[in-house]
Amino acid sequence: MELAWTERLSVGNAVIDSEHKILLDMINDVEQAIRRRDSVALPQVFKQLENCVRIHFANEETIARAIDFPFSHNKLEHQYVQKELQLMKEELMARNGMWSESAAEHYSYFLSEWMVEHILKEDMLMKPLLQTYPYDFKPAALGA
Numbered sequence: 725m726e727l728a729w730t731e732r733l734s735v736g737n738a739v740i741d742s743e744h745k746i747l748l749d750m751i752n753d754v755e756q757a758i759r760r761r762d763s764v765a766l767p768q769v770f771k772q773l774e775n776c777v778r779i780h781f782a783n784e785e786t787i788a789r790a791i792d793f794p795f796s797h798n799k800l801e802h803q804y805v806q807k808e809l810q811l812m813k814e815e816l817m818a819r820n821g822m823w824s825e826s827a828a829e830h831y832s833y834f835l836s837e838w839m840v841e842h843i844l845k846e847d848m849l850m851k852p853l854l855q856t857y858p859y860d861f862k863p864a865a866l867g868a
């Protein structure tokens with residue numbers, strides 16, 4: 725199923741929302757590579773996803789710190805997901821760029837479920853506080 729960003733996924737901050745849109749697109753790319761059984765594209769899009777997730781988590785933490793949001797709960801989720809992505813990547817590499825059919829089905833379900841839960845259950849916790857700032861709030865520590 726194609727994931728698409730809608731207004732109900734907005735957490736009240738432009739940086740976070742736009743990164744979520746990119747991540748949703750990347751998960752769609754991963755799923756497309758799985759559907760095509762493309763063992764060249766899959767490792768590429770998966771590494772790209774992993775990289776963007778890492779940057780996104782760091783940015784979220786910077787924003788949380790700037791607005792004084794207690795981030796420890798979100799941080800646990802971030803560590804868990806990064807470990808899962810690492811395991812998925814290792815398995816992908818060990819299998820020359822394509823998971824078994826059952827693993828691919830499981831992982832693609834995991835990625836979509838995780839992404840939506842990450843937004844709705846974790847990042848949404850920051851929304852009330854983020855909404856007391858302008859939508860385009862961007863702490864200086866975030867860089868350009």
Ligand SMILES: [Fe+2]
Pocket residue numbers: 740744780784842843847
């Ligand atoms: Fe997020």
